[in-house]
Amino acid sequence: MSAPLLEEFGRGDAREREESWRYSKTALRALAQQDYAVADARAALPDTLLEQFDWAATRGRRVVVVNGVFSEAHSDISGVGASVTVGESAGNAYSIRIDGDIERPMHVVYANVPSAQSSRWQANVEVTVVSGRARVIEQFIGAQGESVLGSLRRRYDLADATQLDLVSLCELPESVAMYRLVEARVGAKARLHTTHVLLGGRLQRLDFQVDLAGSEARLESRGVFALRGRDHADTQLDVRHLARDTACDVVWRGVADARARGIFRGAITVAQGADGSDAKLSNKNLLLSSSAEIDTQPALEIYADEVKAAHGATVGQIDERALFYLRSRGIPLAVARRMMVTAFCAEALAGIGDADLRELLAQRVQAVLPAE
Amino acid sequence: MTGKENENMLKIENLHVRVAGKEILKGLSLEVKAGEVHAIMGPNGAGKSTLGNVLAGREGYEVTQGSVVYGDKNLLELEPEERAAEGVFLAFQYPVEIPGVNNTYFLRAALNAQRKHRGEAELDSMQFLKRVREKLAVLHLKDELLHRAVNEGFSGGEKKRNEIFQMALLEPKLAILDETDSGLDIDALKMVADGVNAMRSPERAFLVVTHYQRLLDYIVPDVVHVLADGRIVESGDAGLAHKLEEHGYAWVAGRQAPAEAVAGGV
Numbered sequence: 012m013s014a015p016l017l018e019e020f021g022r023g024d025a026r027e028r029e030e031s032w033r034y035s036k037t038a039l040r041a042l043a044q045q046d047y048a049v050a051d052a053r054a055a056l057p058d059t060l061l062e063q064f065d066w067a068a069t070r071g072r073r074v075v076v077v078n079g080v081f082s083e084a085h086s087d088i089s090g091v092g093a094s095v096t097v098g099e100s101a102g103n104a105y106s107i108r109i110d111g112d113i114e115r116p117m118h119v120v121y122a123n124v125p126s127a128q129s130s131r132w133q134a135n136v137e138v139t140v141v142s143g144r145a146r147v148i149e150q151f152i153g154a155q156g157e158s159v160l161g162s163l164r165r166r167y168d169l170a171d172a173t174q175l176d177l178v179s180l181c182e183l184p185e186s187v188a189m190y191r192l193v194e195a196r197v198g199a200k201a202r203l204h205t206t207h208v209l210l211g212g213r214l215q216r217l218d219f220q221v222d223l224a225g226s227e228a229r230l231e232s233r234g235v236f237a238l239r240g241r242d243h244a245d246t247q248l249d250v251r252h253l254a255r256d257t258a259c260d261v262v263w264r265g266v267a268d269a270r271a272r273g274i275f276r277g278a279i280t281v282a283q284g285a286d287g288s289d290a291k292l293s294n295k296n297l298l299l300s301s302s303a304e305i306d307t308q309p310a311l312e313i314y315a316d317e318v319k320a321a322h323g324a325t326v327g328q329i330d331e332r333a334l335f336y337l338r339s340r341g342i343p344l345a346v347a348r349r350m351m352v353t354a355f356c357a358e359a360l361a362g363i364g365d366a367d368l369r370e371l372l373a374q375r376v377q378a379v380l381p382a383e
Numbered sequence: 384m385t386g387k388e389n390e391n392m393l394k395i396e397n398l399h400v401r402v403a404g405k406e407i408l409k410g411l412s413l414e415v416k417a418g419e420v421h422a423i424m425g426p427n428g429a430g431k432s433t434l435g436n437v438l439a440g441r442e443g444y445e446v447t448q449g450s451v452v453y454g455d456k457n458l459l460e461l462e463p464e465e466r467a468a469e470g471v472f473l474a475f476q477y478p479v480e481i482p483g484v485n486n487t488y489f490l491r492a493a494l495n496a497q498r499k500h501r502g503e504a505e506l507d508s509m510q511f512l513k514r515v516r517e518k519l520a521v522l523h524l525k526d527e528l529l530h531r532a533v534n535e536g537f538s539g540g541e542k543k544r545n546e547i548f549q550m551a552l553l554e555p556k557l558a559i560l561d562e563t564d565s566g567l568d569i570d571a572l573k574m575v576a577d578g579v580n581a582m583r584s585p586e587r588a589f590l591v592v593t594h595y596q597r598l599l600d601y602i603v604p605d606v607v608h609v610l611a612d613g614r615i616v617e618s619g620d621a622g623l624a625h626k627l628e629e630h631g632y633a634w635v636a637g638r639q640a641p642a643e644a645v646a647g648g649v
Binding site (some may be wrong): 204330331332333335336337338339340341342343344346347351353354355357358 | 389407438440441442462463464466468469472473475478479480481482483484489490492493494497500532549553
């Protein structure tokens with residue numbers, strides 16, 4: 012029943028797809044049972060969505076995509092400078108080319124706006140970093156209403172000795188589902204630093220594949236999912252060390268409350284010849300309710316010599332001793348629980364240089380728990 | 384305020400407490416007046432830590448009988464955070480490490496939550512830091528501890544001094560020290576005692592739970608109680624602590640309930 016969506020969403024052959032969707036099969040099937048119209052690209056953005064992304068700090072450096080289509084009206088790239096070129100081709104396909112340092116981040120917003128009936132959109136985006144150091148903030152948002160299914164494929168191509176810092180915040184209402192495929196290629200001595208935050212959503216699936224293609228290429232992947240209600244988020248990270256002396260450092264944290272469902276699979280492959288590689292993966296998860304569920308699966312495959320590799324994954328509950336300690340000093344239970352969740356996720360957000368942005372993300376993450 | 388020092392701050396009557404299905408406190412009664420320092424001594428397993436935990440409101444401590452009145456309130460009905468805001472403070476025997484929660488942030492959140500509960504204005508960061516610096520100096524703690532996570536990587540002595548530092552900052556009415564002296568060297572012990580003595584006042588009471596008499600050389604109690612097998616079996620003045628040091632706990636158990644002591648030992 013879910014065959015059409017399964018074919019569309021994911022990588023590899025049929026068996027690999029089937030396997031990678033094993034924890035989200037039911038959620039995907041439910042999506043597949045709906046009929047979808049093509050999402051309206053000219054839909055007006057409700058004020059609630061405008062407020063979510065209209066940050067003073069990124070005015071003039073913002074690209075807004077509404078239901079998969081570049082929005083002339085909401086985008087403003089007057090301040091990005093000569094080093095950034097935004098291109099558009101037919102079929103909801105876009106390219107962003109970065110050639111030279113950009114001091115202040117580009118802000119790319121993907122808005123899901125519901126129609127009168129269930130609708131879906133698809134888009135392809137290619138980001139090429141030709142030279143220098145770039146910063147990009149991606150934001151996925153959505154308005155509550157009839158269901159919307161968004162599907163976005165992106166390629167990040169980092170030329171040798173370039174650097175990209177990507178912060179990706181995906182915060183969806185329960186009527187929106189998103190599939191995201193991110194394929195990144197990191198050249199020699201290039202560095203990709205990513206921080207993904209996944210909040211809400213009927214189903215959000217992130218397939219993130221990174222090829223460390225040139226020697227001394229480096230990936231730092233940070234991520235947090237914080238889920239409540241019946242949220243469902245599934246992240247499948249694949250890192251492939253394809254060249255000598257490449258390094259990856261993966262730190263992901265997951266939190267699930269109520270009846271939420273979180274999945275994290277972190278697979279690292281060190282290919283033959285990628286000698287001297289260094290792979291680290293840490294995934295820790297926190298269950299806040301007995302009805303929540305988190306599945307974590309670290310996987311390491313090593314075909315090279317002189318490789319350093321370490322991985323660890325845990326699923327646990329909030330430390331009741333610590334909670335009592337905080338309360339015994341006068342901190343109300345709800346605040347103490349939020350403090351614990353924030354602390355738990357802090358390591359995964361620590362790498363964000365911009366303190367305001369880091370604080371914003373920490374606040375969004377702790378909002379998974381009610382304030383009182 | 385006149386005569387306040389003669390009022391009962393804490394009145395525990397016939398308290399029975401079960402932990403994991405086992406009765407630990409078996410009819411404990413105790414009265415503490417404002418301004419007094421009471422020491423609770425006793426052998427291992429007598430229920431000393433249970434007493435501290437049940438007063439602070441820890442989960443898993445089931446009160447099956449008896450009452451605890453604090454001021455004019457039924458203490459057992461209050462949440463742990465409400466007890467704290469009403470002035471109850473427990474210095475933990477084993478302070479908890481909380482990675483990721485900054486010490487300064489934690490202390491300010493705690494102090495302001497208590498102030499808010501009492502209808503007092505919250506302190507801004509300047510006012511807060513001024514107060515923090517004053518108290519740090521008393522405990523000979525380094526500023527640097529403020530920037531670390533709560534108790535994370537603290538030495539045993541630092542953890543215990545940090546408890547007393549928190550007590551100094553939060554200015555409770557009833558402070559319960561649960562074996563704060565265990566694992567402390569003599570210098571740290573003196574610092575802890577200085578911290579406590581500096582806070583002694585007619586409005587404040589202390590319940591000092593300890594296994595050894597040593598701490599009581601520095602914090603001289605008004606009353607010493609011996610807790611054995613879930614009850615107070617003997618009470619006296621500071622001299623009682625010295626007698627215990629000399630004769631051991633078997634002596635008290637023997638005086639109080641000879642038949643039981645013979646049957647069960649201590």
